[in-house]
Amino acid sequence: MFGSTIHTISDEALRMLEESQMAGTLSSDQRIRRLRPEILGACSNEEIEVPVFLDSVEAIRFIGFKKEAAEQILQCFHAAYNEKGKTKTTDPLIVHDLTSFAKGHLEGKGNAWLPDHDWNGSLKAMGIRKRTRQGICSEDPEVSCVRFTNSAKTWARETIEDMWIFLTAIDKNIKRYLRRIQSDVQRTN
Secondary structure: OOOOOOEOOOHHHHHHHHHHOOOEEOOOOOOEEEEOHHHHOOOOOOOEEEEOEOOOHHHHHHOOEOHHHHHHHHHHHHHHHOOOOOOOOOOHHHHHOHHHHHHHOOOOOOOOOOOOOOHHHHHHHOOEOHHHHHHHOOOOHHHHHHHOOOOHHHHHHHHHHHHHHHHHHHHHHHHHHHHHHHHHHHHHO
């Protein structure tokens, strides 16, 4: 399998996290880092598991896919860009194209539109992980009335795009948050 190349969190942001002692768990796991949610601007009480690399199975799982689907998507992505004469996937702009492969994975799969359709089954067949399916198929009346304004596949695509934006902004958000904290500390001293 092709090695990952593009870090989700830069060396500069990691250094800032370590110096601030606000990181959460910077585990020795080579695939996932667990970070405190407030650093990322998340509204959660639990640490958030962030993939170490953007071009990884873990990143594709983060944006909403089951492991098997994530492995297939990454394999297709690397096969497309590592053919003889094509650019290697070390370019961050090319890694951004990974979302196109992820959304393309949904094509040709069944879909759901109406309340009596099997939304969960359709999303599962698309390779969408359980937590993401639960979010899309929530029984909360506010969510369920909005759900039927689009199809299951459309909501899956939108979730993938939103989660990718969140994932690729993590480095910038960490730096912004820690610089703001440092600035506040300097003002009070």
